[in-house]
Amino acid sequence: SQAQVLHQEKMAAFGLLAAGIAHEVGNPLTAVSTIVQMLERRDLDDHTRERLGLVTAQLTRIQGTLRELVAFSRPASDSRGRCSLREVVDEALGIAKYYKGVKGREVRSEVPADLPPMVGVRDQLVQVFFNLVLNAIDATGKGGRVVIAAEHDSGKLIATVTDDGHGIDAAQREKLFRPYFTTKKHGTGLGLFVTRKLVDAHGGTVACESRPGEGTTFRLEFPALTQNPGTAVPGLAEVVV
């Protein structure tokens, strides 16, 4: 459902943040706990001992929260397999049609049926196209158009998400993939950040071309899974297809 996917989108961003927090907060927290334990071994007056006990209890609580945060944010399904770009795009569009901003816009897939497959985590690839399509819809007014196309070229799958929306100026284009960069009133600025992380994890690239006032194209490239043994997917040799 739409709610589930919006939840997944948040969770993907959340997972990356959680990993960062676990590292940035967890390490100093361990250091503080160690110091407190050392202090507790000293000969202390009751008042100080009691206070240190409270500090320890609160530290334990924070460490527990941190552990839960990391466990909770682990992706639901991360199994790699053979993926059809056409099916991935269809699934992303199937969900995007419930987005309320889609009203009055035409959103269409032109992804051909005869493309070679690729290797990836299907849910993550759906997330990538969902993020790009949602942004494209946000950028267009009523009567706007969003087209997803794809082709196969010398071992690469090239997909484009094109809109005829307001576009992005050069200064903003540099910041697009940074976490928290947003120009939207209720934006998180995490959509493209997560998108790029997921594309990277699939050995792919994502780039943006835009003309302010005319529209924007996001171009993705992924290694195709072809019969040719010379085009093995880097890091995915273990996958049985």
Ligand code: ADP
């Ligand atoms: P959010 O959607 O929460 O703002 P994103 O990381 O997905 O976060 O996007 C960051 C910013 O990039 C958006 O706020 C918007 O300014 C710009 N952007 C992304 N896609 C498009 C697009 N297709 N057309 C115009 N601007 C876009």
